[in-house]
Amino acid sequence: xxxxxxxxxxxxxxxxxxxxxxxxxxxxxxxxxxxxxxxxxxxxxxxxxxxxxxxxxxxxxxxxxxxxxxxxxxxxxxxxxxxxxxxxxxxxxxxxxxxxxxxxxxxxxxxxxxxxxxxxxxxxxxxxxxxxxxxxxxxxxxxxxxxxxxxxxxxxxxxxxxxxxxxxxxxxxxxxxxxxxxxxxxxxxxxxxxxxxxxxxxxxxxxxxxxxxxxxxxxxxxxxxxxxxxxxxxxxxxxxxxxxxxxxxxxxxxxxxxxxxxxxxxxxxxxxxxxxxxxxxxxxxxxxxxxxxxxxxxxxxxxxxxxxxxxxxxxxxxxxxxxxxxxxxxxxxxxxxxxxxxxxxxxxxxxxxxxxxxxxxxxxxxxxxxxxxxxxxxxxxxxxxxxxxxxxxxxxxxxxxxxxxxxxxxxxxxxxxxxxxxxxxxxxxxxxxxxxxxxxxxxxxxxxxxxxxxxxxxxxxxxxxxxxxxxxxxxxxxxxxxxxxxxxxxxxxxxxxxxxxxxxxxxxxxxxxxxxxxxxxxxxxxxxxxxxxxxxxxxxxxxxxxxxxxxxxxxxxxxxxxxxxxxxxxxxxxxxxxxxxxxxxxx
Numbered sequence: 229x230x231x232x233x234x235x236x237x238x239x240x241x242x243x244x245x246x247x248x249x250x251x252x253x254x255x256x257x258x259x260x261x262x263x264x265x266x267x268x269x270x271x272x273x274x275x276x277x278x279x280x281x282x283x284x285x286x287x288x289x290x291x292x293x294x295x296x297x298x299x300x301x302x303x304x305x306x307x308x309x310x311x312x313x314x315x316x317x318x319x320x321x322x323x324x325x326x327x328x329x330x331x332x333x334x335x336x337x338x339x340x341x342x343x344x345x346x347x348x349x350x351x352x353x354x355x356x357x358x359x360x361x362x363x364x365x366x367x368x369x370x371x372x373x374x375x376x377x378x379x380x381x382x383x384x385x386x387x388x389x390x391x392x393x394x395x396x397x398x399x400x401x402x403x404x405x406x407x408x409x410x411x412x413x414x415x416x417x418x419x420x421x422x423x424x425x426x427x428x429x430x431x432x433x434x435x436x437x438x439x440x441x442x443x444x445x446x447x448x449x450x451x452x453x454x455x456x457x458x459x460x461x462x463x464x465x466x467x468x469x470x471x472x473x474x475x476x477x478x479x480x481x482x483x484x485x486x487x488x489x490x491x492x493x494x495x496x497x498x499x500x501x502x503x504x505x506x507x508x509x510x511x512x513x514x515x516x517x518x519x520x521x522x523x524x525x526x527x528x529x530x531x532x533x534x535x536x537x538x539x540x541x542x543x544x545x546x547x548x549x550x551x552x553x554x555x556x557x558x559x560x561x562x563x564x565x566x567x568x569x570x571x572x573x574x575x576x577x578x579x580x581x582x583x584x585x586x587x588x589x590x591x592x593x594x595x596x597x598x599x600x601x602x603x604x605x606x607x608x609x610x611x612x613x614x615x616x617x618x619x620x621x622x623x624x625x626x627x628x629x630x631x632x633x634x635x636x637x638x639x640x641x642x643x644x645x646x647x648x649x650x651x652x653x654x655x656x657x658x659x660x661x662x663x664x665x666x667x668x669x670x671x672x673x674x675x676x677x678x679x680x681x682x683x684x685x686x687x688x689x690x691x692x693x694x695x696x697x698x699x700x701x702x703x704x705x706x707x708x709x710x711x712x713x714x715x716x717x718x719x720x721x722x723x724x725x726x727x728x729x730x731x732x733x734x735x736x737x738x739x740x741x742x743x744x745x746x747x748x749x750x751x752x753x754x755x756x757x758x759x760x761x762x763x764x765x766x767x768x769x770x771x772x773x774x775x776x777x778x779x780x781x782x783x784x785x786x787x788x789x790x791x792x793x794x795x796x797x798x799x800x801x802x803x804x805x806x807x808x809x810x811x812x813x814x815x
Contacts, residue, residue, distance in 0.1 A: 257433055260311070260436075263304075264305070264307040264328070264436065267301075267304035268428060268429050268433065270300050271304065272428040274297055274300065278297070279417060280417065295339045295340065295349070299335065299339025302336070302349075302352060302356050303334075304432070306335040307329065308436070309356065309359045312360065314327065315364065316365075316443050338602055343646075343647055345602045345603060346604070346612065346646075347608065348558055348606060351562065351601035352602060354597050355596070356594075358590060359595070361377070362587060362590050364377065365587050365591075366591065370585075372447060372516055373446050374586060375516050377443055379447075383438070384438035385435055387438050388434055388438075391434045392426050392430075399422045399426075400419055400423070446516070447516045462513070463514045464524045467525075468527065468528035469524055471503070472527070478500065478538065478539045479538050479539075481496070481542070482538050482541070485542075497547055497563050500543040501563060501567075504536065504540075508593075511532070536574055537574070540567060544567060551564075551614075554638075555617075555618040556610055556611045560611075561600065561611055565600050572592055576588055615642050616639075616643060616650055619643065620650065622635055633678055636676070637679075640669070640672065640676075644669045650672065652671070653676060659671070699786070703808055705782070706810055708728075710725055710808075710809065713735060715742075715803055716802040717737045717739075717802065718801075723735045727811065727814065729811060730815075731815060733745070733814055739799070741753055741754045747814055753783060755776065760798040760799075760800065761798065774787070780813075781809075781813045782810070784808040785808075787804075788804045
């Protein structure tokens, strides 16, 4: 009787069959997604060029450095999204691949000219990735089929990561063994080539080959039963209780604001953002198991639309306060954009046809990220316009106020970071000097009456003195040295040290003074702002000693590290120093 093994039935188990199966998978991925594969190949090739010739990304080629690699990768994902969209609608292959090539190249171009189009790369990459998942299900399919496709796509991504680790890691281990066991020198650059080639081409190609070809499959009974217990446990004992408690806390905070009139904390927007994101993520994750939900999950699934309005009002209120006070930034833009997405999803729950549709919960954020990632309507362009208007309003009129100057410098630094410095008062543009953008920033700040060297943040602290090397100092007039004294204005416990002849000293910073206590007595040694200014101007090899007196006692501070605030009259915030005293004063 002949025995046929399962491996034989599936094409054989020898090396030849394994190789043929691997090549067949690569061929199928290349035939199905030719544009995406071509862009991945281009990204891998260019990244390998940068590894081999790092000096190429300078001069005329500076615009084509790592950003081109990111652009080609994002373009590949965009081409994948277009291909999946067309596959679901049976669009002829020629039209499908033509559209994929056009969109892929357009997305890549955005990364080549990021300043021209005011690009926010992370937002565009995230939006394109989300679009690839929802593209086959725009006006097609249902939540169940979308969930199944997303689960298989996530599994394909996991396999691609495993392929990267196993393939590139295995080759790296082989190369390392050649060096350690046989003394063969392997250039470090070769390891880079292995990881770059695998991570940008081989592993993604393997993942593309695992993407499902059908878009109408929902979770089968076996699959649903296999995952049912885990998902129900996750919903009943983790996700639902935590999100309900989180919602209660946000509602209580809103009640506190109404009762006390307190202004919302600056972080409330991000707390609401994380809450909304978790709500959508959990809804998408447990979607196929709604009909088998138990009490905790059923309570959350029934009332989640009612839990979002109050946090949304909090978010809009806090965001309005921050934008009116400090202008728009990309972070605040995307925070507001997500708030609008949450509001849109909430309103769509009023329509029976779209109620509970997880495709909408995935598609709207992806679309919003893409639209907000570039162009005049995008986060960067609108933030530049907002900060430019804010800067102009701050510099017109009285600039003696230190807080006003700090705000103007903050806006100017933001604009400088996006290469969008405003013109000089006469309407001309500042010219770059030998140090490029830095000289333009200084020229604009000085022309508008601002100090370009002023530390950032009006109430924040900055390093007043930092002595990196050894410094010699005299001890004449003192017989006691306390070394490694570290004090901070916010310390709740004073610094304490034992004296050689018995007893102890405690030292602390209190306001603008050094307070020393010993033998049941305390002395307060004021540190004047002028002394701190002189200390900041001292040469690095100068000990920069501070001589202080109070109540007939004298001390000398030899600073190693001083940290002071940036107000008009500097105040010491923390220090690391050596302090000289007379023992008789403290016994």
